Amino acid sequence: xxxxSSIFVRSRRPRTIRxxxxxxxxxRLDVRRAVGSHAGDHVRVDWQLKxxxxxxxxxxxxxxxxxxxxxxxxxxxxxxxxxxxxxxxxLKIGEPETMKVSAEQAFGxxxxxxxxxxxxxxxxxxxxxxxxxxxxxxxxxxxxxxVDAEAVTIDANHVYAGExxxxxxxxxxxxxxxxxxxxxVAGGCFWGLELAYQREPG
Numbered sequence: 391x392x393x394x395s396s397i398f399v400r401s402r403r404p405r406t407i408r409x410x411x412x413x414x415x416x417x418r419l420d421v422r423r424a425v426g427s428h429a430g431d432h433v434r435v436d437w438q439l440k441x442x443x444x445x446x447x448x449x450x451x452x453x454x455x456x457x458x459x460x461x462x463x464x465x466x467x468x469x470x471x472x473x474x475x476x477x478x479x480x481l482k483i484g485e486p487e488t489m490k491v492s493a494e495q496a497f498g499x500x501x502x503x504x505x506x507x508x509x510x511x512x513x514x515x516x517x518x519x520x521x522x523x524x525x526x527x528x529x530x531x532x533x534x535x536x537v538d539a540e541a542v543t544i545d546a547n548h549v550y551a552g553e554x555x556x557x558x559x560x561x562x563x564x565x566x567x568x569x570x571x572x573x574x575v576a577g578g579c580f581w582g583l584e585l586a587y588q589r590e591p592g
Contacts, residue, residue: 427463427481428478429463432566433462434459434460435476435560437456437457439557442555454469469557470495475487475557481559484560487559493553498548507544518537524542
């Protein structure tokens with residue numbers, strides 16, 4: 391009978407090892423690349439987020455990209471759970487790893503102080519309807535949950551707050567451990583500049 395074995399090595403290229411045990415037939419071992427990444431490394435990954443029920447997250451509710459992205463481990467606005475999965479981890483290139491992400495590591499626990507809250511209809515802008523986003527005096531945004539003659543019910547929690555998530559990460563290529571340069575950019579409108587960067591894939 392024949393069997394297939396796998397070993398893991400630190401390698402930037404796929405390798406196949408052939409050897410012949412004494413008195414036996416030649417054996418081929420397929421070597422899968424296991425590479426580690428650390429804080430500051432530039433890593434290219436494909437990552438996906440789903441709710442515990444298997445539903446994909448609505449991209450409109452996220453301030454970061456999913457799918458194929460470039461990440462500097464420990465920096466940027468991706469979920470801390472992604473950086474945690476990459477820092478010090480040894481992932482095999484091209485092989486997806488799925489892990490559980492607690493609500494605290496994702497969008498945080500729900501905060502009762504943020505909603506749901508009822509606002510007297512007389513104090514709410516006219517014409518509001520369920521699903522609208524309302525700007526609050528403290529600068530936060532709240533989602534309108536329901537509207538009736540008496541009150542408008544709002545919630546400023548993130549729509550995925552309090553939810554555990556499933557995160558799948560696939561390392562697409564070996565981490566780039568070379569130091570990256572920092573670019574300093576000046577803009578007349580901070581929010582406009584930030585929005586422009588948010589719209590750039592990755």
